[in-house]
Amino acid sequence: MKKTLCTVAALAVGVSMAHAIFPDKRDSAMPSVVRLVVLQNGAWQNAGSGVAISSTWVLTASHTGGTHVETAPGRRIPIQQRIAHTVTSGNPADLALLKLGGTVSSTSRIFYGAYTGTGGLKNRTCRLVGYGLTGTSNSTGWRLIDNTWGVRRAAQNVIDDLRTVTVNVGSSTTPRIKTGQYLIFDLDRPGSSARGSLGGSAVTDEGGIAAMDSGGGMFVQQSGSWQLVAINAMTGTMPGIPTAYHYGGIGFSVYLTPYRDWIARISGVR
Numbered sequence: 001m002k003k004t005l006c007t008v009a010a011l012a013v014g015v016s017m018a019h020a021i022f023p024d025k026r027d028s029a030m031p032s033v034v035r036l037v038v039l040q041n042g043a044w045q046n047a048g049s050g051v052a053i054s055s056t057w058v059l060t061a062s063h064t065g066g067t068h069v070e071t072a073p074g075r076r077i078p079i080q081q082r083i084a085h086t087v088t089s090g091n092p093a094d095l096a097l098l099k100l101g102g103t104v105s106s107t108s109r110i111f112y113g114a115y116t117g118t119g120g121l122k123n124r125t126c127r128l129v130g131y132g133l134t135g136t137s138n139s140t141g142w143r144l145i146d147n148t149w150g151v152r153r154a155a156q157n158v159i160d161d162l163r164t165v166t167v168n169v170g171s172s173t174t175p176r177i178k179t180g181q182y183l184i185f186d187l188d189r190p191g192s193s194a195r196g197s198l199g200g201s202a203v204t205d206e207g208g209i210a211a212m213d214s215g216g217g218m219f220v221q222q223s224g225s226w227q228l229v230a231i232n233a234m235t236g237t238m239p240g241i242p243t244a245y246h247y248g249g250i251g252f253s254v255y256l257t258p259y260r261d262w263i264a265r266i267s268g269v270r
């Protein structure tokens with residue numbers, strides 16, 4: 001299985017790292033999920049997603065970009081400082097905290113839950129929220145539609161696994177190696193359990209993540225609300241399945257519990 005995941009990681013780099021929520025279900029429940037944007041050629045372009053964990057701090061994946069966060073169309077707040085995760089030895093995780101030069105009104109609580117045991121995250125239904133591409137499903141998988149990013153959407157899935165994965169989020173000439181603990185979900189075919197690779201059958205609104213969903217949130221229902229457990233980061237595949245968006249393809253979100261101390265130290269959010 002470890003070898004399989006090395007393949008997964010390599011392929012994940014092959015696809016765009018600034019990874020859409022599909023299906024096309026617009027989200028109204030999670031305004032804490034913000035769009036990262038940058039001004040290029042006179043227009044605000046997508047640079048990923050993020051999740052506000054306090055009025056002045058946004059958590060995202062370190063491979064996202066952007067100079068501003070957009071909380072609603074046209075309402076932009078500058079990013080004052082970007083602080084990537086660091087470690088004293090080994091590789092850092094694919095996480096970054098963004099200090100805002102203004103305040104947001106909607107925030108999400110982080111649930112630092114265990115993976116196994118009573119109330120653990122394993123096999124829990126999760127909600128994925130971000131500003132990435134949407135698409136349509138067919139008999140073999142999802143066909144993503146170009147230029148559909150920039151809208152906040154939500155999909156659901158099930159947390160199937162927890163793995164430590166090493167991945168290059170840079171290029172071959174300028175590598176940026178990240179090692180992190182990821183919560184993993186597979187893309188099951190709506191209405192069928194025949195083509196999944198990890199867990200059970202599809203849940204309502206089963207979907208995954210794609211370009212520009214990177215940095216968005218994975219949430220679970222906890223104490224009566226949706227709480228943040230992971231940051232959406234990348235997609236992969238399993239042997240014999242051609243692309244990440246075929247049924248059986250896998251999505252990876254950085255599990256936040258192992259990084260609790262770092263998040264608290266930088267942002268003060270506990």
Ligand SMILES: [Ca+2]
Pocket residue numbers: 157158185186187188196199200201202203206
């Ligand atoms: Ca699934």
